[in-house]
Amino acid sequence: MKKISxxxxxxxxxxxxxxxxILQVDDLPYDDRxxxxxxxxxxxxxxxxxxxxxxxxxxxxxxxxxxPSAKEPAEWVKDASVVITCDGIQYSLHYKADGxxxxxxxxxxxxxxxxxxxxxxxxxxxxxxxxxxEPIIDTAYIASSIFVSRSYEHFTEEYYEYTLKGAIRYTNxxxxxxxxALKYGSLYPDTYVFSYGxxxxxxxxxVASFEAQSKYYKDRNESFIFAVQSFDEPYYAYYxxxxxxxxxxxxxxxxxxxxxxxxxxxxxxxASRSVSRQFK
Numbered sequence: 001m002k003k004i005s006x007x008x009x010x011x012x013x014x015x016x017x018x019x020x021x022i023l024q025v026d027d028l029p030y031d032d033r034x035x036x037x038x039x040x041x042x043x044x045x046x047x048x049x050x051x052x053x054x055x056x057x058x059x060x061x062x063x064x065x066x067x068p069s070a071k072e073p074a075e076w077v078k079d080a081s082v083v084i085t086c087d088g089i090q091y092s093l094h095y096k097a098d099g100x101x102x103x104x105x106x107x108x109x110x111x112x113x114x115x116x117x118x119x120x121x122x123x124x125x126x127x128x129x130x131x132x133x134e135p136i137i138d139t140a141y142i143a144s145s146i147f148v149s150r151s152y153e154h155f156t157e158e159y160y161e162y163t164l165k166g167a168i169r170y171t172n173x174x175x176x177x178x179x180x181a182l183k184y185g186s187l188y189p190d191t192y193v194f195s196y197g198x199x200x201x202x203x204x205x206x207v208a209s210f211e212a213q214s215k216y217y218k219d220r221n222e223s224f225i226f227a228v229q230s231f232d233e234p235y236y237a238y239y240x241x242x243x244x245x246x247x248x249x250x251x252x253x254x255x256x257x258x259x260x261x262x263x264x265x266x267x268x269x270x271a272s273r274s275v276s277r278q279f280k
Contacts, residue, residue, distance in 0.1 A: 030056045034118055034125045035075065036266030042110045042131050043273050046084065048100040049093060051077045051118060054265075073099070080120035086112055108270075110134065111172070116260075116268045125264035132173035132230040134272035138207060140166035140226040142279055148215070164195075164212045166277075168228050171205040173272070175236045179227040180212040183278065198231075198239040227276035234259040235269050 031054070038049035052075040082093040082101045093101035108114070108131055116127045146161045164180050180195035195212040210228075237257035260266040 034264030036260045038268045040108045040270045042108050046103045046106045050099050051080050052099050080118050083117045085115040123263040125260050125262035127260045127268035129232045129270040131270035132272050133171050135168045135170040135228045135230045138167040138169050140277040159215045161215045166226055167209045169207050173230045174201050175231045175233050177229040178210045181225045183223050183225050200236045224279040225276050227274045229274035230272040232270040
């Protein structure tokens with residue numbers, strides 16, 4: 001989930017003979033709500049569960065890249081009661097840093113159900129998720145690599161068009177995030193993602209095939225990564241509504257399909273650790 005700073009300006013104007021008047025509305029309604037962002041990864045402890053709250057439309061969130069470190073984003077919540085329950089046992093999360101809560105003793109396991117309860121400033125939100133089984137990459141390969149050279153008035157652009165194909169085996173899960181990425185050499189440890197998609201299968205077990213295309217300016221020291229991550233089913237609805245695209249039929253925007261309920265918004269979702277294969 002990306003940080004979004006939204007400013008609403010609402011003005012009405014009307015014209016009459018010889019006069020003009022502008023009415024500006026500065027008192028838009030504001031609903032303070034809890035914001036949750038958390039992914040429970042199988043095989044790991046709860047390292048980060050983000051808790052924040054919404055801001056009035058006139059209040060800006062500080063950017064840590066633009067402001068001194070002493071100033072923090074106004075939406076961070078540091079004093080919330082955050083509890084995750086599994087198998088009847090409650091685990092309290094403590095505030096860590098950067099708006100995140102953690103618990104080093106809560107180990108996330110596939111097939112287990114987890115419930116979240118967050119209380120803050122008289123408000124409460126809840127969410128539930130199940131940790132899906134890990135998918136296994138059956139095959140993954142670069143099906144084609146086409147070199148393209150395009151000449152323009154002042155420069156020439158050269159790149160490769162790649163098509164990656166693969167198949168995964170899965171059990172007890174239906175939703176997957178598939179990543180086609182570029183991993184830099186030793187001097188550049190970061191991974192550049194240039195193709196990502198979420199997919200849902202009809203069956204809860206079987207074999208699914210995936211295909212991704214991209215273009216990139218590859219050199220000999222770089223390699224490709226094909227990764228698959230399994231998610232709890234509500235993630236697919238969230239993925240399809242997160243960009244809040246305009247519905248050309250109704251002329252409106254579909255609401256984001258959060259799975260957090262109560263006085264807040266957000267996602268609390270279970271996932272199995274991603275698996276990958278690397279290509280030169």
